[in-house]
Amino acid sequence: MVKKQQVASAELLYGLSIALCFFAFMLSGAFINERCAVVLGSGAVNAVYTFGLVCTGAGFLSFPLLFHVCKAENARRAALLVAGSLCLAAAAILWRADRPAVFLASAIAALLLNGHIGGCVYYNTAMHVAGSRHTGRMIGAGMGAAILNAFGVYCAEPAAAVHHLSPEPRPERRVCAVRHPQNPERPGPGTVASACC
Numbered sequence: 001m002v003k004k005q006q007v008a009s010a011e012l013l014y015g016l017s018i019a020l021c022f023f024a025f026m027l028s029g030a031f032i033n034e035r036c037a038v039v040l041g042s043g044a045v046n047a048v049y050t051f052g053l054v055c056t057g058a059g060f061l062s063f064p065l066l067f068h069v070c071k072a073e074n075a076r077r078a079a080l081l082v083a084g085s086l087c088l089a090a091a092a093i094l095w096r097a098d099r100p101a102v103f104l105a106s107a108i109a110a111l112l113l114n115g116h117i118g119g120c121v122y123y124n125t126a127m128h129v130a131g132s133r134h135t136g137r138m139i140g141a142g143m144g145a146a147i148l149n150a151f152g153v154y155c156a157e158p159a160a161a162v163h164h165l166s167p168e169p170r171p172e173r174r175v176c177a178v179r180h181p182q183n184p185e186r187p188g189p190g191t192v193a194s195a196c197c
Contacts (some may be wrong), residue, residue: 014125015138021121022146025056025114027153028091032107035094039103048104052111059115063123066116080120087113 029052033180070076090109097103127133 011129011134011138012122015142018125018139018142019117019146019149021114022143023149025118026146026150028110028114029156030150031099032094032110035097035103036107039098040100043163052107055108055111056115056118059117060119061114062112062116063119067123080117083116084111087117124174150192 028047031054032047033045036045040048044178056119066079067076087110090113093102094106094110097106123137125139129138
């Protein structure tokens with residue numbers, strides 16, 4: 001008979017970490033696609049999305065490389081802290097980017113660092129909850145929760161929200177001069193009225 005095991009708080013924490021990590025990755029990809037259509041045009045969305053997947057995969061591969069280079073635990077923690085800070089900085093720059101070069105550089109950095117942080121989360125989950133019969137359930141539940149949350153955000157019309165929150169220049173109002181015909185009963189110069197176009 002298999003002994004019943006209780007779900008430990010550490011397993012719940014790692015499951016939540018996976019959910020947040022995957023949720024952030026999906027929202028990052030959606031926002032990059034939305035901004036790409038504005039900055040580079042809709043024709044570049046597929047190419048940027050494909051290259052973004054490559055960048056995310058490279059970010060995942062960078063974690064074991066850094067793990068091999070940094071032997072000390074304090075160095076690994078410091079590197080992870082730097083990666084998180086750079087990821088936030090890249091997201092902030094991406095939010096305001098309106099030039100193609102700045103947009104592409106910040107998008108690449110954001111996806112690379114997202115992949116690196118994701119590799120760290122998955123590694124620590126596998127190492128710290130190894131041997132538990134709830135590991136698969138926590139990982140599956142975390143991934144499922146992230147997908148459902150992302151679906152809820154997409155159903156709430158995120159494109160409209162991003163459009164209003166994005167720092168896009170709004171169309172300027174132009175003053176148009178319209179000359180009305182002269183009044184036949186009261187001859188005189190035509191009147192000029194202004195209107196916002």
